[in-house]
Amino acid sequence: MAGVEQQKVVVNLPRGGIWVRSAAGPIQFGMPPETIKDSMSLNLDVPTIFVVPKMMFDRQRGVNLAEIEFPAYYNYFLLKRRIRLVVGSESAEHALRTILEQSLFGPTETRTDEEFRADYPQDGRPDFAKECEYFRRGPRGRLVVDELVEFVLVAPGETLALGEGVALEHVREGGHRVVENGHVLAHVPDKVRLPPGPDGLLEASTIPFNPPAFGLTVLGSSHGFDPHGRTTGFVLWIGHRGILVDPPVDSTEDLRGKVPTKIVDSIILTHCHADHDAGTFQKVLEEGRITLYTTPTILGSFLRKYSALSGISEDMLRRTFQFHPIKIGEPIPVHGGEVRFFYTLHSIPTIGFEAFYGGKSLAFSSDTLYDPEKVQEMHREGVVGTKRAQDLMGFPWYNDLVVHEAGVPPLHTPMKVLAGLPEDVKKHLWLVHTTEETVPAGSGLRVAREGLYNSLRLQVAEPKHAEATSILEAFCMVDLFRDFPIGRAAEVLRFAKLEQYAKKTRIIEQGTPGRTFYVIVSGIAAVEQEGSEVKTYQAGDYFGETALVLEEPRNADVIAKTNVGLLAFDRRDFLYLVRNTNILHRLTHLARIRAERSWEVMEKNSVLRAMTSAQKTQLQSLLEEARPIKAGQTLWSAGRAAEAAWLLEEGRVTLNTGEEEEAPTFTGGAFLGETDALRRRTPHNSTAEVTENGRAFRLEAMNLQRFFQDNPGLLVSFLGTRFVE
DSSP states (O other): OHHHHHHOSEEEOTTSOEEEOOTTOOEEEOBOTTHHHHHHHTTOOOOSEEEOOSOOEETTTTEESBOOHHHHHIIIIITOOOEEEEESSHHHHHHHHHHHHHHHHOOSSOOGGGSBOTTSOGGGSOOHHHHHHHTTEETTEEOOHHHHEEEEEOOTTOEEEEETTEEEEEOTTSSEEEEETTEEEEEEOSSOOOOSSOOOOSOOOSSOOOOOSEEEEEEEOBOTTOTTSOBSEEEEEETTEEEEESOOTTHHHHHTTTSOGGGEEEEEOOOOOHHHHTTHHHHHHHSSOOEEEEOHHHHHHHHHHHHHHHOOOHHHHHTTSEEEEOOBTSOEEETTEEEEEEEOOSSSOOEEEEEEETTEEEEEOOSOOOOHHHHHHHHHTTSSOHHHHHHHHOOOTTSSEEEEEOOOTTTSOOHHHHHTSOHHHHTTEEEESSOGGGSOTTSOOOBOOOSGGGOEEOOOOOOTTHHHHHHHHHHHTSGGGTTOOGGGHHHHHHHOEEEEEOTTOEEEOTTSBOOEEEEEEESOEEEEETTEEEEEEOTTOEEOHHHHHHTOBOOSEEEESSOEEEEEEEHHHHHHHTTTSSHHHHHHHHHHHHHTTHHHHHTTSHHHHTSOHHHHHHHHHHSOOOEEEOTTOEEEOTTSBOOEEEEEEEEEEEEEOSSOSSOOEEOTTOEEOOHHHHHHTOBOSSEEEEEEEEEEEEEEHHHHHHHHHHOHHHHHHHTTOSEEO
8 A cells, every 4th residue: 555655646545635756856735633643654755745725614513624733843843844834814824823822832811820729839829921932942042933843835826946847736617737847737626525434433333332331431541643643632430421632633423322421421631632632523513502611822723723613703712612711720620529630731721630430530641741850940940949859849649540651851751760760659640641662571561552442440449319311311312401400300300210121132122102202321322214224323322202292102112222221200290290381392393303304305405314313303403394496586686684594404495695707506405694684683695585386494594593503513614704614
């Protein structure tokens, strides 16, 4: 494979982007995360010329398409050379400078006064101006962005001479051409090609994954320059609920279908280097409003970086998640446990943590320089205070489980320091941010193993009321019951029955009376009609409501696809439970919308199809029943106030903006609506006309806003759109 790749002029990189061989050296178009590893693994020359795409951030996938940090680091620190970055506008250069400044040198403004417990010693607090400046020392003095990167502006219609008879043409109609001695080597489009999804880095299994009560699942244990390893990140499990820690790119999608989305409901962001924040927005986009744990200083850097990248305002990005600011010195209660954070020693502000649950504890170092000799030197130079130095040298090795990074000095902990630790510490120590090849033989050190079934589990005592907590948490995961009064919790516990079904067991049989409402606690259940799988449900989803509320026979079989845990509510108990609420009305409406095969219509749409089952159910519940649409009918008109969006079941609609020579036409599965106008209730600037009879579901602007409020990550995908297909 690698030998074949070496002979090619144009190579589509596995992680996305295009590599082109030329006499002036290789050129890369588009830089999704970790593509530097593609060049290395394919034995291709690492480029020094990178062409930034017009669209630098894929809003639907939440992926950075201009990840220039690691190409710049690799070329400068390892190969001792500067990269040339070709941009199409001054605004793109400004955005990328902002990103590099945040990643290389840290934020210019910090908010540490509000980030520490009031009585926390002043000389124990980091002076980021001094610490970041210390790590900014380069081989030629103080490091600046222009020492790593040469920005070159090539506007549409312009040509850049690269030498050796090679020229880069920015085509006015879009894209770029690489020309060598008058011969076109490649014509590369503007849009970056991304692969369809992760390549199965997390193992698939027919055995359902049982999350630890307390422990870690390592998603990646390597670093940004390892061509064969995944960058470091993991899931922290507390009370069988997950918190993503610095998720690697595409890990959210890789977890989907293997771990229920709703039981991993938050993120810890330790710092803003590309190998640690690349997967964060993918989780934000996934479902619901996730909770983000970090400090205001790190959050500010994250927002500045991704606002520059995506073109979305910091305020808008801030509204896509629930920010839980951490305070150093004060424990934070999480899922029945406790997490305590501390600032590490790194080139930019970075946090590590200790977690406590069920009488056990674990610690994660995050990226840090744990080197007592170096810390003492920094103390002598006045970079760190006395208490700060003591804290940095007093890492909490005493925990029952320790995960510590072991990268390349001077930004990371030297392997020789870890090898010199006491043997009793090494027994519960696992390394990340490194590879097996770098671990000295006989040192007693181990690299953490990746994968769900290699999860590091600490044996803990189940807390009091564990079953009651499990029932209430499963009940509250359902969107339908989000506003259910806490005073009714006793009724939920009284009526709910925990039931277990083995894999392939029939839970519901088509044609039988509907007497039970089910909520999935664990596992995956499949809905089948006439022997064919229609859809699947996982934890946080519910089923059985259609027959129950309409008093009709079951309209499908439900089969346990894995071992499944359920909350079961008898019909009489359930109706009593939801009395004096609008839940029964909402379920009745949902049953009618489902009967009109709205789920199947959404499956025709690439964006809606990618939503979770809970999101699809929520959207269904907000749709109006399908209505006929007739040729000549106008769904909306330019200049009229935006009132609704439309989901086409069948028929044909033409969208005229007055800008295109040929107005685009849409058929079944298309979701039509000017998102920005509907959010702001402003006039349309286009006209949607029915050109062929059909049927469509209508979604009022108010309900669309409600859907986006509950799923703010999806709003990012829809911003600025008139349609999604």
